[in-house]
Structure formats: structure tokens, C-alpha cells
Amino acid sequence: MPEWPEVEQIRRELAVLEGSRIAGVTVLCERTIRTPADPEEFAARLAGETWQEIGRRGKYLLFHGLRWTLISHLRMEGRYRLVEAKTPVDEYTRVIFHLEDGKDLRYRDVRKFGTMDAVERRQWEVFPPIASLGPEPFDPQLTPEVLRRRLSGKGRIKGLLLNQRVIAGLGNIYVDEVLFRTGIHPERPGRSLTPAEAERLLAQMRALLQEALVAGGATVRSYVRSDGRPGLMQEHLFVYGRTGQPCRVCGHSIERRVVAGRGTHICPVCQPEGGIEADGTGREAEARGGDKPAPRGMGA
Known part of the structure; x- marks a missing residue:
């Protein structure tokens, strides 16, 4: 499972998405979606959103939009790839975020262990299990x-x-x-x-x-x-x-x-x-x- 350095590395690489607008979302594996329980509602929440900041909390990636925050836990083998929309979709792609610039952000997960939650941005810090996380290793208050x-x-x-x-x-x-x-x-x-x-x-x-x-x-x-x-x-x-x-x-x-x-x-x-x-x-x-x-x- 990716740990602090790996997830932080991924966050930095995905920072190129800041400012990107989502044209639509295709859910290919319902199991990946936790919140909301209905994958169609999940897609509806994020369609039209603009990602303002790509953040991280512990091992969780945070895609902050204007209203909604996507909380993504990669688990064992979750992986994101930014590709041209015409690129063939492989069998392990679970969720596709179609961007207005003609590219796709594709989430690939061979073992289907990863999870996604779309929650209101103003409430992401109190959303379980984020709320229960301890301090970050580099938190200045961690003496x-x-x-x-x-x-x-x-x-x-x-x-x-x-x-x-x-x-x-x-x-x-x-x-x-x-x-x-x-x-x-x-x-x-x-x-x-x-x-x-x-x-x-x-x-x-x-x-x-x-x-x-x-x-x-x-x-x-x-x-x-x-x-x-x-x-x-x-x-x-x-x-x-x-x-x-x-x-x-x-x-x-x-x-x-x-x-x-x-x-x-x-x-x-x-x-x-x-x-x-x-x-x-x-x-x-x-x-x-x-x-x-x-x-x-x-x-x-």
C-alpha cells in the first residue's frame, strides 16, 4: 500500500490538474464508490466541478473543488493516469474523469480495494475516517x-x-x-x-x-x-x-x-x-x- 512518501509524490504529480474542469464522470466499478452510495449521484456531484487544489491527508488524496471534495484512498494498487481521451480504456480502469481540455484522468485498480468519497468541501475534515487521523509527520505541533x-x-x-x-x-x-x-x-x-x-x-x-x-x-x-x-x-x-x-x-x-x-x-x-x-x-x-x-x- 502506498505510504506517506508515495501518496505525497502522487499528489505533487497530480497538481497539474489544479484549475481543470470536469466535463463528466464514468464509473466502471460501483464498488469503488462509497459516498454517495449511488454511483450516478457521485458522477452528478463532480460533473461541472473545477479542481482548485490537489491535497493530501495521511494516505488519502484530496481533490478539492468549489463545492465538493473527492477523497481518494488508493489502498493496495490504486493508480491515477492522465491520458488523452482517445486512449483505449484497459480492463482495470474503474473510474474515468473526463476533463474539458480533452484529457481523461483515469483511476486504475487491479484488486478493486481503493475507495472514493465525494463530500461537501466544507465538511471534508470531519468526514470519517479523515476526522480520526493523527497528526502529520511534519506537523510543527508534533514535538x-x-x-x-x-x-x-x-x-x-x-x-x-x-x-x-x-x-x-x-x-x-x-x-x-x-x-x-x-x-x-x-x-x-x-x-x-x-x-x-x-x-x-x-x-x-x-x-x-x-x-x-x-x-x-x-x-x-x-x-x-x-x-x-x-x-x-x-x-x-x-x-x-x-x-x-x-x-x-x-x-x-x-x-x-x-x-x-x-x-x-x-x-x-x-x-x-x-x-x-x-x-x-x-x-x-x-x-x-x-x-x-x-x-x-x-x-x-
């Missing part, structure tokens, strides 16, 4: 202490970081990577995080996501950019998808186990179960990406 408090609930730190109510946008790939880069074992209780660890975790999270964004995201399964090009971040991952391969820091074999119901990749040497030294002793320095400006967060 190390705030992050530590949000991770202090019951559960292991891996599961808490995956919880979109705790922080919005992280998924299995980047949670595994950021925990490695901070030397934190994924099975540690979230409440065991020290202030120093929380500070390093937030700093590494932001550096990692910025690095992934610069690389165009990670293509580890089906994700590709809007123009069909793969991302490059998978070439820079330290643990995710590297089961049995030597750790790039210490040389020990990367292990895979199930934590919080998800396949989890760790280096047992760099991420000891007992934690890391509070003075910063750990492996994050060798994995750190460096300080870079924070990208634009949610659109509104």
Missing part, C-alpha cells in the same frame, strides 16, 4: 514530547506507529525502517520510549520520509509514479524486504517476524530487545539521511 505521549498507550511501538490515529501516513515499510534507524526494537512497549529516543525517532522519521520523497517513493510491489516510472527508495532500505541478507551496518542477517499482525524486518544486533543507550548510542547515525526542508503537508 518529541507530543509524539512520546501519543505512543504511551497500550501496545508495542510497531503497532502504535502503524495506527493512523496515532500518526498519519506511516505504513509497514517506513515503520520498519525508522525503528531500525533509531535502534528501537519493534516489540518494545510504546510507553517505554524515553524522551531522548522520542527526539531521535521524530528526527529520523522526518529525515527518512524526506529521503523517500526525493527518491520518488519505494517500488517494492506494484507502486509506480503517475508516469509509470518506479520509485527508487527500495534501493536504500536497510531492513524492509531484506530477510536473510546481511545488515548494512553490522553484517548480521536481517530477520523477519510477525509483530502487531504485520511482517516485520529487524536486525537483532542493531535493534536489541533491551533497547538502546539513552545517550544516543545506536545505529541511527550511520543510517541518517541528513537535514532537509520539510515538504508541504496536508492540503486544505
